[in-house]
Amino acid sequence: MTDLSVARTAQQSAFDVDAIRRDFPILSQQVNGKPLVYLDNGASAQKPVAVLNAMDRYYREMxxxxxxxxxxxxxxxxxxxxxxxxxxxxxxxxxxxxxxxxxxxxxxxxxxxxxxxxxxxxxxxxxxxxxxxxxxxxxxxxxxxxxxxxxxxxxxxxxxxxxxxxxxxxxxxxxxxxxxxxxxxxxxxxxxxxxxxxxxxxxxxxxxxxxxxxxxxxxxxxxxxxxxxxxxxxxxxxxxxxxxxxxxxxxxxxxxxxxxxxxxxxxxxxxxxxxxxxxxxxxxxxxxxxxxxxxxxxxxxxxxxRLNRPAMEAAEAALLARANELVATVPGMEVIGTAKHKVPVMSFKIAGLHPSDIGTLLDQQGIAIRTGHHCAMPLMDFYGVPGTARASFAFYNTLDEVDQLFTALQKVQRLFA
Ligand SMILES: Cc1ncc(COP(=O)(O)O)c(C=O)c1O
The missing domain is CATH 3.40.640.10 (Type I PLP-dependent aspartate aminotransferase-like (Major domain))
Incomplete structure (x- = not known):
């Protein structure tokens, strides 16, 4: 088995990501004619039905x-x-x-x-x-x-x-x-x-x-x-x-x-x-x-x-590992933040591209990321950049979504190259 298929099997068996995604109704919609790929979890995460129901019940009953x-x-x-x-x-x-x-x-x-x-x-x-x-x-x-x-x-x-x-x-x-x-x-x-x-x-x-x-x-x-x-x-x-x-x-x-x-x-x-x-x-x-x-x-x-936490952490680590593996497939892409111990967050720049253009072009493909200074201007100054593009993953993201992100980035890069 390749590393990728090991990761995929681990994600699917220990952690039924398809079932989990059904708990988050917002994830199943189309955006700009494409299935939504939500990779802006660091800015704000989506809500499971359990949360929507608890608040609804609170207002209806108590x-x-x-x-x-x-x-x-x-x-x-x-x-x-x-x-x-x-x-x-x-x-x-x-x-x-x-x-x-x-x-x-x-x-x-x-x-x-x-x-x-x-x-x-x-x-x-x-x-x-x-x-x-x-x-x-x-x-x-x-x-x-x-x-x-x-x-x-x-x-x-x-x-x-x-x-x-x-x-x-x-x-x-x-x-x-x-x-x-x-x-x-x-x-x-x-x-x-x-x-x-x-x-x-x-x-x-x-x-x-x-x-x-x-x-x-x-x-x-x-x-x-x-x-x-x-x-x-x-x-x-x-x-x-x-x-x-x-x-x-x-x-x-x-x-x-x-x-x-x-x-x-x-x-x-x-x-x-x-x-x-x-x-x-x-x-x-x-x-x-x-x-x-x-x-x-x-x-x-x-x-x-109620989630299996070790499996959830393993699934998140697999998402980041997959993303790291694919960086080399996008010419001129550079990751900012390569610490040994990381959560699945990837800030990056692509040579010759402004982060906000990356964000806009991905959005047209249904992929939501965040671009800009991320309310961390001193850190942007340290890296000498006005901003970065950032994909931030949650446990409900899939390895296929990581692949879609990189296919879209390759397209964006080709468009500007
Ligand atoms: C590390 C960190 N601290 C503080 C905040 C501010 O959170 P809030 O806007 O929910 O108060 C954020 C939001 O992005 C954050 O990422």
């Missing part, structure tokens, strides 16, 4: 506001909403649901932490990020740095797209207060060796945040084993609805942090003399929350829990 305790519908909504929080706690292996805060997404979660940690920062302090961060894990820290006089310092990246550990070792010093890095890079697909970095940071009393936006669609993180102080992710990249995300934070730190927004739900008692805060996690959840979205995210995590 919608009301939560935590009011006034009537049966309210009790049902609260049970579904808090049940979803427990599902997230279990997914992350957090110690308590007090440590699971609903946010609008990764971006809001990082802003919340940055604001909450600002009172600990003073002029001269350093916030260590990396050169491969999404803007969501750069700009909130820059805003806090501006307010406090602290400095945002980037860890360098190697040409292959791995964190430069010498750079990390030389930058982690007595001024470092916070280490905020991505678990998995959205551009490069690199899986960073976060556990030892966290250990080193903790040994110096440095607080740690992991941006898990691109990690959770591929791995199930264990926040206690990782030892991080904060872990954040967005539901929409984890096959759940838009508009909701998660901040995990260690209870003691969350207790010490000031609230992020003020309003209903987050208070214990309000008076014009003195207002006191609600207990965790509600202290950070001002206003009516995204209830149906929480239920939808819970359903997405439960759906993933």
């Amino acid at each position: 919608h009301s506001n939560v935590h009011r305790g006034a009537h049966t519908l309210g009790d049902r909504a609260t049970a579904a909403f808090e049940g979803a929080r427990e599902t997230v706690r279990d997914f992350l292996n957090a110690g308590s649901t007090r440590e699971i805060i609903w946010t609008r997404g990764t971006t809001e979660a990082i802003n919340l932490v940055a604001n909450g940690l600002a009172p600990r920062l003073k002029a001269g302090d350093e916030i260590l990020v990396s050169h491969m961060e999404h803007h969501a894990n750069i700009v909130p820290w820059q805003m806090i740095a501006e307010r406090t006089g602290a400095k945002v310092v980037p860890i360098q990246v190697t040409p292959e797209g791995e964190l430069d550990l010498d750079s990390f070792n030389s930058l982690l010093n007595e001024r470092t207060r916070i280490l905020a890095i991505t678990h998995v890079s959205n551009v490069l697909g690199t899986v960073n060796p976060v556990a030892p970095l966290i250990e080193q940071a903790k040994a110096r009393g440095v607080l740690t945040l992991l941006d898990g936006a691109q990690a959770v669609p591929h791995y199930r993180p264990d926040v206690q084993a990782l030892g991080c102080d904060f872990y954040v992710f967005s539901s929409h990249k984890l096959f759940g609805p838009t508009g909701i995300g998660v901040l995990y934070g260690k209870a003691q730190l969350l207790e010490e942090m000031p609230p992020y927004q003020g309003g209903g739900e987050m208070i214990e008692r309000v008076s014009f003399d003195r207002t006191t805060w609600n207990t965790l996690p509600y202290k950070f959840e001002a206003g009516t929350p995204a209830i149906a979205e929480a239920v939808g995210l819970g359903a997405a995590i439960e759906y993933l829990g």
Whole structure:
């Protein structure tokens, strides 16, 4: 058997990708007269019927506001909403649901932490990020740095797209207060060796945040084993609805942090003399929350829990291996990000072609990829490119789709050659 047929057999036997695709109705449509090949999962993933049904059922049978305790519908909504929080706690292996805060997404979660940690920062302090961060894990820290006089310092990246550990070792010093890095890079697909970095940071009393936006669609993180102080992710990249995300934070730190927004739900008692805060996690959840979205995210995590995870990871690895194998079939194609440990994400350029032209021409063939700077302008500067084309795969993609991508790229390249 060739490597390819081994991969194909492995994907088909351990992991029935055709059956899985039937769980995602959006995937079976035609786009521009061609069967949709959706390879923009890093930007946002598609939703299984289980999620659509859970949200539909929530609105049909139990919608009301939560935590009011006034009537049966309210009790049902609260049970579904808090049940979803427990599902997230279990997914992350957090110690308590007090440590699971609903946010609008990764971006809001990082802003919340940055604001909450600002009172600990003073002029001269350093916030260590990396050169491969999404803007969501750069700009909130820059805003806090501006307010406090602290400095945002980037860890360098190697040409292959791995964190430069010498750079990390030389930058982690007595001024470092916070280490905020991505678990998995959205551009490069690199899986960073976060556990030892966290250990080193903790040994110096440095607080740690992991941006898990691109990690959770591929791995199930264990926040206690990782030892991080904060872990954040967005539901929409984890096959759940838009508009909701998660901040995990260690209870003691969350207790010490000031609230992020003020309003209903987050208070214990309000008076014009003195207002006191609600207990965790509600202290950070001002206003009516995204209830149906929480239920939808819970359903997405439960759906993933029913899949054979080792088989899913093997199927994803086979997709990336197949893509890597085919790069040589497109003249002038160069992959950006060749780290040893990667999720199935492939950023690339093709000599003489602008990434946006690649994207447009693929779209005409029903193939959806992302092009541009991927909200990672410092990384684009590092590679000296205005942007890249990026194919990001999910477990529901097939080896045939990888082949279709490369056949289409060959066509695009010929057209411009
Ligand atoms: C690594 C990473 N961090 C943060 C974000 C921001 O996520 P959101 O826009 O859902 O808040 C993204 C989105 O692409 C991402 O890939």
